[in-house]
Amino acid sequence: MTAIPTQHGYVGRPVPRVEDAALLTGSARYADDLPVKPGTLHAAILRSPHAHAELLGIDTAAARTVPGVAAVITGEEAKRFSSPFLVGVKAPMEHWCLAVDRVRYVGEPVAVVLADSRYVAEDALDRIGARYRPLPPVMTFDQAFDAASEPLHPALGSNLVNRRDFTYGDVDGAFAAANWRVSVEVEFPRNSCTPMECFVVLADFDAAEGGYEVLSNFSGPFAVHPVMARALKVPGSKLRLKSPPHSGGSFGNKQAVFPYIVLMGVCARATGRPVKWVEDRLEHLMAATSATARRMALEAAVAADGRVLALRMEQTEDCGAYLRAPEPASLYRNHGNLTGAYDIPTLSVVNRIVLTNKTPTGLNRGFGGGQLYYGLERLMHRVAVELGLDPLDVIRRNLVPAAAMPHATASGGSLDSGDFHACLEEAVERGDLEGLKAKRDAARAEGRLYGIGYAAVVEPSVSNMGYITTVLTAEERRKAGPKNGAQASATVAVDPTGGVSVSVESVPQGQGHRTVLAQVAADVFGLPMEQITVVTDFDTAKDAWSIAAGNYSSRFAGAVAGTAHLAATRLRDRMARLAAPQLNVAAEELVFAGGKVFAAGNPDNALSFSRVAAAGHWSPGTLPDGQEAALRETVFWTPEPLKAPTDADHINSSACYGFIIDFCGVEVDRDTGRVRIDRYVTMHDAGRILNPLLAEGQIQGGFAHAVGAALYEEYAYGDDGRFLSGTFADYLVPTACEVPVPVILHRESPSPVTPLGAKGVGEGNCMSTPVCLANAVADALGVETVTLPLTPHRVAALIHGEEPPRPAGSTAPARPAAATGKPGGRGLTGEGSRAVPATPEQVWAILLDPKELAALLPGCEALDLVGPNAYRAEVVVGVGPVRGRYVAEVALSDLDPPNSLTLSGSGSSALGTGRGSGHVTLERHGDGTLVTYRYTAEVGGKVAAVGGRMLDSAARLIIGQFFDKLIARAGGPEAVPERPSLLARLLRLLGIRP
Amino acid sequence: MTALAAGTRHPVTITLNGQPRTGHAHPRTLLSDFLRHELGAHSTRVGCEHGVCGACTVRIDGVAQRACLTLAVQVDGRRVDTVEGLAREGRMTxxxxxxxxxxxxxxxxxxxxxxxxxxxxxxxxxxxxxxxxxxxxxxxxxxxxxxxxxxxxxxxxxxxxxxxxxx
Missing domain, CATH: 1.10.150.120 ([2Fe-2S]-binding domain)
Structure with a gap:
């Protein structure tokens, strides 16, 4: 039997997508578009405004009385109906789907309101009273290491969750013998690919069956399915998980919807009704997931020619408040390729995992690769600088040679194929590196800041499900049982009319899996693509799947499309055995092409494809003896080279490894620090390309994410734990104006490991591009250290030094003093003065009168004296898009009548917390008083996250309103007092009226 | 300007992609929610609900505007076009x-x-x-x-x- 040569088929051609019509005309259905059952309740989640606090109690009574509210769910229900999530390392750490006794990051779910509509549910959130006792937050690597810091999980005793040391070869010997040592220390920031569609969960509980049915845009890995089922205290078969036909992007992030699947399952069970929850953007940015922040220290033992003989690597991973499945995968995903594209024979590694009071981390495009290569390729850049070599020559001298393929890396990886040197030389030639160098030299001759950066990486794809167990010791692994492989599955079926359907477990998130699978199956069966129907919405109760299922680790092209090819081929071969007797030829001589099945030597001796396909459905009694009908084939396939970690901790963490060599030219604006990408060249060897149009789309998209990570994006926190980037106006993702078009080049070295020779292609630039740009900026500025993201503020500081603080002692007008505030925080400071037409004694009397003060405070709806110079105030404050009612404790202290006082207060609302103090001095100034004030304030919770940019102006506005009222009160004729006695007193004091 | 009772749903009639459509909305209901969940016009996607991402853009009397920053009651009597109305008789533009x-x-x-x-x-x-x-x-x-x-x-x-x- 002859397979159709694929160069004449669909595979390898830039076929436009079958997905597009529904998306372009608006008929596509995403999770939030699907119908809900009658009686469905809509959920809104109350989230912690504190980074770290004991949860003292939750009063839900008022919220329950809001018309339309059916229930309010708290940690009590979570404890009754669920158990904590499994943790990937042995550690006493309880992560519940709702906080039970402590909150550990801003945005952690605390309670859920279930109501007839989302609007009503959100209304009721404001009526929940949650009481907290704040604890000192752990926000930095140094704090996490500090034994004096508050442990997030007291039973753990420390915020260092895990440490593992690995040594591969005689590292110390290599260092002793080396001519040079070069080292770098870097930190990779928190960021996230932020798909445009947020999380959606529709959950239902069938009390009679004792099972959950959930539809969500969960993207896998389905290794998390057992984690969810266990948390819901049901066997896996009782958690039926479905995916919608379309998903609005994931980039790994939608893995992190899984705690909400459990949470909404609990809600459905507790209420006995179906539940729907749609995450909003603030929730997503604040609390969904994040890439890990990583601190790395690397040291290379280097020969005089730039060859790296040994590498010492220390990695510390910030996984946030909980080690949430599948973490600490970010740290171990690249364990087999820690030496990148280089032939570095010896390696030692120290891996540490720490917890901080930040959002738990998870899958994010490039998964661990952006972090690893940021360290490794900054190191290679420094090797070149310190040895006075051309960076490209350093790369050349260290790349794994083609003759060494497959190459065993020091840590156990098996680089499967590729000619890295040929890729490099072709990129230099076709990407015109010489032209770029000439441009750089010309720019520098004019005094401009222009630099060139390089990066070479291997792009791992099709993860070994066993790599994560490298975090365990060999002894722990023996106890737990070996884990390895990457089971992919695909089902191909023919229907009674000759139509072919393909279904897979890859849960696509917009890449075009349906198109590629139709290409693959159409080629196998010799049919037009239109005759292939590909089903990618997924149902754990009915579809073939295993724990590796899902959309991550660039597994589609290598594993899933390959498995579909195997299933289609197996079905075709069975059809051939059924057709052969009818055509009187051997099955091996049959050709499937043009919708027919015919003898290779005699095309007229043919049957139609649909006739052969139909036989098994319509006339199974006529099949040749011993032959089963050819109706449907399901294939499970796992890459052969994926074994469990060895006792010596060698692990081949991925099935295949693509290669990328990038170089770029950037120009830095000397005045503003803005980085402009002048030219970017990226050369890929991703094995066989199944659809060049889609591969280019993946590279462009990955590149855009990488530009964001390099230049703009960071999940910012104040040092008191406040989250500061809760809108797309604060968390800046690149727009069409910021993303240039890279030059994309390809070589194709088919992988010997995967059925179609394909490797992953979509994540690579998230690994190579951030560091390539950083190297270029370092080259442009001639500096040793750069910090991501390379925002104008940071880069300008490298050029000009840190911005000096504002001159002290300036009296007016109030303006933000960001430079003197806490770095990265939403701490407000300001000062100013206003002239008030009344004597200091008069102003003093007003300020110390509760009723007067209440009238002057903007938004104050109640002010009660609760003690000597202590008040309880209810104040409505609006900042930008949000408005909240704060209950505040206000105290006056340092009273020096009528000269000065200190006003301090703290308050909280459903929108978050605030505290601050102001010092006021009254100075006689002619007939009136010069009131001078200086204040500091900190604002947390939702207001800080979404209104941060507006806080300074809001503070100025509120203070301005206060003084306007004070001036009017003190001197304005319209000042109508509330108490005659006060009026009399004021009039007497002011002498305005009799 | 007419004052609408906050707690009441009010009839809103628009010309949606050339067809008259009527639904009901509270005064605070966003146009994006009204289109998607009241009229079933799902093609308008919601990506941020604060006017930055642009996913919810529709044309109101021909002018591109953010449906997430528009109240449903504001468009009563007006023409709203969504992506569902672009293709004509199954032919894409x-x-x-x-x-x-x-x-x-x-x-x-x-x-x-x-x-x-x-x-x-x-x-x-x-x-x-x-x-x-x-x-x-x-x-x-x-x-x-x-x-x-x-x-x-x-x-x-x-x-x-x-x-x-x-x-």
Missing amino acids: ALQDAFHRHHALQCGFCTAGILMSLADWLVRVPKPTEAELRDMLSGHLCRCTGYAAIVRAVMDVTGQTTESVHV
């Missing part, structure tokens, strides 16, 4: 077809908003330069495509070629 040919969409979540902005803008700016186009597109966030294919598709459909693709 040249712009939609160019998006398809150039692979200018992946997950498609932002696409409807971009198409609606372009449908308005290209009437006024039929031959944009690439810089003008990128400036206009900066009102939309797309996390999948890196924008290059979108730029190519629009330059193609306006009878131009892109300048920035260089090898």
